[in-house]
Amino acid sequence: QGQLVEFGGGSVQAGGSLRLSCAASGYTYTRYCMAWFRQAPGKEREGVAAIYTGSGNTYYADSVKGRFTISRDNAKNTLYLQMNSLKPEDTAMYYCAAPQSAGCSLHSKSYYWGQGTQVTVSE
Numbered sequence: 001q002g003q004l005v006e007f008g009g010g011s012v013q014a015g016g017s018l019r020l021s022c023a024a025s026g027y028t029y030t031r032y033c034m035a036w037f038r039q040a041p042g043k044e045r046e047g048v049a050a051i052y053t054g055s056g057n058t059y060y061a062d063s064v065k066g067r068f069t070i071s072r073d074n075a076k077n078t079l080y081l082q083m084n085s086l087k088p089e090d091t092a093m094y095y096c097a098a099p100q101s102a103g104c105s106l107h108s109k110s111y112y113w114g115q116g117t118q119v120t121v122s123e
Contacts, residue, residue: 002026002112004096009117016086016121022079022096022114033104034079035111036070038092038119045095047106049081061106063089086121093118 004027008020024030035050049070050059058070069082079096097104097111 002098004098004112004114006094006096006114006117009094009119011120011122012086013122014087017082017084018086018119020081020083020094020096020117020119024077024079024096024098027098027112029099029102030077032102033099034072035097035099035104035106036079036081037095037097037106037111037113038090039095039116040089040092043092045109047108048094050104050106051079052104059104059106083119086119088121088123091119091121 003025005023010018012018033050033052036048037045038048039045048061048064049068051070051072067085071080093116095116096114100110
């Protein structure tokens with residue numbers, strides 16, 4: 001049974017920064033890649049960023065490019081999301097995601113999810 005535990009959410013003012021962490025264990029395909037998703041009230045869950053372990057390649061939603069950085073500590077099996085220049089529209093529950101197969105498309109929902117961590121950005 002796998003486990004994903006997120007840390008680091010909170011409330012900040014616009015322009016501020018937060019760093020999310022996710023401790024992952026017990027999932028087969030996290031060795032290939034992992035991702036962050038978010039879901040705002042009344043909206044669908046959307047992919048934010050993904051990182052591939054072997055190549056180090058990263059992928060971002062257009063809405064966060066240049067502001068968010070995904071990274072991973074493979075030795076600790078921990079995923080991070082550094083969020084800078086936060087905007088009120090970044091307010092959402094953020095989820096760490098472990099893929100159900102060897103791929104991390106930001107348009108897929110084939111993931112196992114953590115419990116989520118709330119990020120609230122005020123004006």
